[in-house]
Amino acid sequence: MQKKQFKEVVVEVKHVSKHYKIFGREDTVKALNDIHLANDAELQPVRRGEFVMLRGPSGGGKTSLLNLLGTIDRATEGVIELFSSPITPESSDEYLAKLRLEKIGFVFQTFNLLATMSAYENVELPMIILGKLKPEQRKKRAIELLTLVGLQDRLDHLPSELSGGEQQRVTIARALANEPEILLLDEPTGDLDTKNTVEVMDLLLDLNLKLKTTCIMVTHNPDIECYADRILYLADGVFEKQAINIEQTRLDYDKYIEYLNAQTHGTH
Template identity: 60%
Template sequence: MTVPAIVIKHLRKEYHLPDGEVITALNDIHLSDDSDFDPIGQGEFVMLRGPSGGGKTSLLNILGTIDTLTQGNIEILGHQIDNRCTDRFLSNLRLRQIGFVFQTFNLLSTMTALENVELPMAIANELDERQRRERALELLAMVGLRDRVNHLPSELSGGEQQRVTIARALSNRPQILLMDEPTGDLDSSNTIDVMDLILRINQQDKVTIVMVTHNPDVECYANRLLYLEDGVIVKQAVNKIQVPLILQDYQRYLSSKDQ
């Protein structure tokens, strides 16, 4: 039986507007052994799909502990997360066990690719300068950017910037990687490169991945799809075909769309 990485129980998220209106972004999200939808297992690749405004990003932000829940609780890697958790505990969890990749890259413009990747390690302060440099070079080589380490973000293409972002997210060896539209600003060719990289991280390093996307073309990469609508999980789909067996067909399909 797969060990759970993320368990969600009766999660509700409300936003209270200044005029008194209450907007419910998430309503009774339940991923648990006692629900219709299983917990997210360690090493699983889950995609969140559904229309805009359905609650996907709200759920991702709560899983990343950068937003708070209104009711319910979640368990991340055995840690209970609720409104009693201190900011210090949550920031430490984010720094060491959760990696983030967003559509807009969020790289520091005055830092080189190498410096951007080194930054989370410097904050964690667990490696010396030489070790941080070696780790950053190793990660940039892994994402295919060994020859771009001294380039600023403005000197990199969109696909290259996203790969730097992924390398940075992996710098402190997180067990969970959260991604919000990581290919949203990329063309088909770069989408393939980035998705292949994400899949390799998931399958080789057993990193648990939760990814929000509006792109149906990348669904084949995931183990499981959860569809959110109006703040509720309305259905799920499980990919029974092993992803590596269909990647070449997928790449040919995207190439044909660009022609």
């Protein structure tokens, strides 16, 4: 595998904190405390084409950070810069909505597909909302994306007619509809069995390498860390450490199943 070159910074996080007020309680919950990913720091910013995983215990701040990066939520303190533009309290909802539509793709643990729409219609929808492509261009792109994720024979199926793994593939195709520069993934394999976990991770690695899409992914699963360029560990709202993979590798499904079986039976 060719060594990846990371140059252009796409996400910088400058001394960001996120605190929540809980109704009926005096104290605030500190979800993130002085998170810093920047050129002047030990932990570097996220660069174009990088595959970064966020790991750590539940309640450590992983999803809070992902929501800030996706502009779904706003920081209490500090600045997030996406594509060299700062997101500030003054950033308008319209500006943020446009940013999400044009530059950020989201994939969640629950597939969030529209139940009454076919796979094809779910993938086409973000393109309709963006309004840049003509109907025939949208159709071509939706079919190309569903082919890319291996669902060319499932275009007209409703989500209820698809397996969990297939639904997650539709979600990934939909997230790619408007050619986002960043893909944000929150536990994308959390509801999948082992086979689909490996297949979805293989697919994400292919997209990262072929399309150069920057991926930032929250996961609880340590076994899939091999797919990332870099893993950042969050606990109690701060970065504890990072690990860097010299190269991204795939899980071999058969060997992985053997390993999992050995774990459950207590043998090594």
